[in-house]
Amino acid sequence: MERSPPTTAGDTSSTAAGLPLTDEHIATHIPATVEDYSFPTERLRTLNDSTKTPLVLMACGSFSPITFLHLRMFEMAQDYVRFSKPEFEIVGGYLSPVSDAYKKAGLASAEHRLRMCEIAIETSSWIMLDPFECVQKEYTPTAQVLDHADHELNVVKGGVLTKEGERKPVRICLLAGADLLETMTTPGVWSPQDLDHILGRYGSMIVERAGSDVQNALSSLTQWKDNIFVIPQLIQNDISSTKLRLFLKRDMSVQYLTPPAVVDYISRNHLYEDDTATASGGSGSHGKGKEREANVNASASQS
Numbered sequence: 001m002e003r004s005p006p007t008t009a010g011d012t013s014s015t016a017a018g019l020p021l022t023d024e025h026i027a028t029h030i031p032a033t034v035e036d037y038s039f040p041t042e043r044l045r046t047l048n049d050s051t052k053t054p055l056v057l058m059a060c061g062s063f064s065p066i067t068f069l070h071l072r073m074f075e076m077a078q079d080y081v082r083f084s085k086p087e088f089e090i091v092g093g094y095l096s097p098v099s100d101a102y103k104k105a106g107l108a109s110a111e112h113r114l115r116m117c118e119i120a121i122e123t124s125s126w127i128m129l130d131p132f133e134c135v136q137k138e139y140t141p142t143a144q145v146l147d148h149a150d151h152e153l154n155v156v157k158g159g160v161l162t163k164e165g166e167r168k169p170v171r172i173c174l175l176a177g178a179d180l181l182e183t184m185t186t187p188g189v190w191s192p193q194d195l196d197h198i199l200g201r202y203g204s205m206i207v208e209r210a211g212s213d214v215q216n217a218l219s220s221l222t223q224w225k226d227n228i229f230v231i232p233q234l235i236q237n238d239i240s241s242t243k244l245r246l247f248l249k250r251d252m253s254v255q256y257l258t259p260p261a262v263v264d265y266i267s268r269n270h271l272y273e274d275d276t277a278t279a280s281g282g283s284g285s286h287g288k289g290k291e292r293e294a295n296v297n298a299s300a301s302q303s
Contacts, residue, residue: 030114034135039152040128045091050162052089055081057175057205058149060096060133060142062241064108065266066120067258069177069239070095073207073231074127077175080205080231091160091170093127094149101139106245108271110134119261143194146172146202173229174204178212181228185220196224203227210238248272 031037047054057077063070074093081088097113107113114131121127132148133140140148150172153159159167181204183189198204199221206228208214214230221228244254249272255263266272 030111030118031131031135037131037135039132039149039156040094040130041092041153041157043092043124043126043128044160045126047089047091047160047162047168049089050164050166050168053087054091054160054168054170055088056091056149056153056160056170056172057093058096058130058146058172059094059175060145061098061176062102062104062107063095063097063113063117064106064241065113065116065244065258065262065271066095067239067241067244068256069237071120071124071127071259072237073175073177074124076207076231076233077205080229085229088171090126093175094130095121095127096130096133096145096149099133099136099139101137106242106272112265112269112271116262116265119265120259122261141194142174143197146174146198150202172202174198174202175207176204177207178209178214178217178230180204181206181214181217181221182212185217199224199227203229205229205231207231208233210236245272249274 044056057074059070059073061070077093078090081090095117097110097117098107100107100110108116110131114129114134117129121129130149133145150170153170153172157167159169162168184195184199203224204227206214208230210233218225218228218230239257244257247254247257248266251273254266
């Protein structure tokens with residue numbers, strides 16, 4: 001389904017006027033079923049330098065709620081590629097929120113999380129929201145999410161356009177925080193097949209995070225070292241969805257931790273006021289979201 005393009009100087013919508021988005025502004029962007037789903041490509045960039053490999057970043061997570069750090073990861077990755085990996089050119093980025101089948105504490109419904117993500121990237125010119133996972137009835141392992149994006153971009157679309165008007169295959173890359181890298185070295189969290197598929201075929205851009213031992217984790221993943229790109233976090237930022245939910249539960253402010261329109265959406269919908277139940281009513285576990293994969297991935301990835 002089509003989504004609203006980024007606002008322009010002449011736009012008189014609520015977003016352009018600096019007012020919070022209402023539910024009506026974004027409800028039509030969210031597919032209700034798999035049949036309504038289509039892969040978003042409206043913000044894909046044209047490849048400026050056809051000698052470079054076009055790169056698309058895919059961030060998988062709970063995004064409950066989305067934070068400024070989630071958004072900053074994309075910008076940090078873009079700077080990293082520009083200054084340290086000139087063989088690549090980023091042509092797009094995607095948020096892929098996990099479905100309600102991923103049962104964990106603090107997981108707002110897929111509908112709410114999709115809408116908050118949509119609001120958060122409203123002014124981005126290259127970050128898109130892929131609701132593929134959220135319209136699935138079952139949990140979708142990360143490897144399958146990357147395969148889906150690869151199929152849509154390289155098989156269905158035939159790659160990305162170059163300035164010369166030709167199409168070039170896109171490389172998909174998982175974008176995540178250092179905490180995800182640490183889980184990849186924890187026995188029983190990831191299936192060996194999925195780990196090899198993700199890091200071997202696609203690779204990952206890992207943003208350093210305070211308190212994470214990246215180098216220790218890398219020492220256990222040496223066979224994929226050429227496909228793991230560590231992005232230094234030059235300004236330390238330990239904002240997390242977990243902390244935002246805790247603040248909200250305690251009736252504390254989360255202004256300037258997530259976009260203002262997301263804060264407004266959370267308030268209007270009374271989200272996270274009682275952070276004890278999952279979207280499906282279970283008790284869940286206190287993980288940090290799908291970026292940690294938790295035990296669900298250990299079992300789901302085997303199926």
